[in-house]
Amino acid sequence: MPLIEAKDLVKEFRRVRPKTGAFSTVRTLFSRDFEVTRAVDGVGFAVEAGELVGYLGPNGAGKSTTIKMLTGILTPTSGTVEVAGVVPWRQRERNARNIGVVFGQRSQLWWDLPLRDSFRMIGRLYRVAPARYAQNLDRFVEVLGLASFLDTPVRQLSLGQRMRGDLAAAMLYEPPILYLDEPTVGLDVIAKERIREFVAGLNAEQGTTVLLTTHDMDDVERLCRRLVLIDHGRVLYDGPVAPLKEKYAPHRELVVQLASPAEVVVPNADVVRAEEGRVWLSFDPRTTPAASLIAEVSAKYEVTDLSLVEPDLEGVIRRMYLEREG
Ligand SMILES: Nc1ncnc2c1ncn2[C@@H]1O[C@H](COP(=O)(O)OP(=O)(O)O)[C@@H](O)[C@H]1O
Ligand SMILES: [Mg+2]
Incomplete structure (x- = not known):
């Protein structure tokens, strides 16, 4: 059975349409008063344990919305998702133990706390055994080069430092799955390379299953054996990189x-x-x-x-x- 499986996944966002008529305030809200965006329009894919998949598409294609449904943050309009046997939005806590998540645009860390304290809180929250915790922290500090800013409040970190901190935080409790949504956006070459190395290592050594969204083709070339390409909320291609190159170039x-x-x-x-x-x-x-x-x-x-x-x-x-x- 696949580790991650999405079938016919649809997500619509409804927004109240800006009112135009003078008397519209007294009207009840009919369907025409809503603006509907179909962000995800029937996406399906299956990811086996140990895969490293690039989930790519233009801006607004529906990538982040899909990842939010996989993490349980959003409930789909229709369709099904199972992640390690769990329906993410029904059992958010159980699902959270199985996944690490990094959103490039938004930190999961406590803004006012030093990185070290954020890590400690995550370790407690997920009840990581102390020896295990120390071992993981040591390894992440080394591989991600965190030593010089472990005691700096998150708000004072550079984007690259924060992102490396976010990655470590996502993996402290050793989830078998890692979702990365634009983890290298806005980073310098060295920070990008560190992150790629870390992700490649997790996948190769720990067997972590990774779903990666990125605009950086160097990320993809370096990390992804398989691509799922979407546009307008639909899957256009799902497969290895080589045949895609053969067909289109x-x-x-x-x-x-x-x-x-x-x-x-x-x-x-x-x-x-x-x-x-x-x-x-x-x-x-x-x-x-x-x-x-x-x-x-x-x-x-x-x-x-x-x-x-x-x-x-x-x-x-x-x-x-x-x-x-x-
Ligand atoms: N909370 C929301 N409310 C309304 N529309 C949204 C919301 N989130 C995303 N969208 C819309 O859904 C579409 C897909 O967005 P998103 O999943 O963020 O795309 P991507 O991550 O591929 O750039 C876009 O048109 C976006 O404007
Ligand atoms: Mg996005």
Whole structure:
């Protein structure tokens, strides 16, 4: 049985429509007085224990709303969710023990307390055995580099420091599941890398199941073996990264450095750029293996260096969304 399973998940938000008529205040509220947003529109997926899944989509696609239903913060309009055998919004406390949550936009930590005290309170709240607690804290301080600001009130931390603190807090009680909603947004490269390393380590060593929402394609390339792509509250793609690249960006580039500038002409590849003896060749690896193209070019020209360029994921995903929009 999957660890996380969502079926036909729908979430509508209703808001009272701003009143326009002069007498509207005395009217009862009919359905036309509400504005309905269908944030999640029939999402379904299943995540097995130990997976690390990227849950991606444009702004407003319904990612955060989905995660809020998985955590039990929101109750769906319709559809079902089971997380480790628990319906999150029905048994919020039981569900909370199974999950760690980090929302990039909002800290779960006590604003006025030093990080160390927030951790202690979480440890007590979740009744983590003292030895276990000390061991986990030591490890997180080390891996996330928390030592220099453990005694600083959360309100004084930088965004990157706070985010690392949030991550540690989410994992102190060793939940088997971790939800990350934009954990690297606004962070510098070093903080991002620390967070990626930490998440990769949790997944590899502890077997933590991770659902990650992010706009950072480096996060995805580094961490996710599987992607669930959504738009307008619906799943557009669910599967590994490679076939997506194959479908939406089938071409690869071979970059060759020639001993002296020359006009390169080879069958099965197009020159897309040339600059002082450096030539970019685009080819389709489904019909032309890279090795045979390299052999061909090296036989005809004096090649001093070469490299293969994979399509970048950001471009692939953009192309997919563009194509779907028609
Ligand atoms: N509490 C709310 N009330 C009304 N509309 C909301 C609420 N939360 C989200 N929405 C709307 O639902 C849609 C999906 O939002 P969200 O799940 O936050 O998207 P994402 O996280 O993918 O950017 C958006 O159109 C958003 O404006
Ligand atoms: Mg969001």
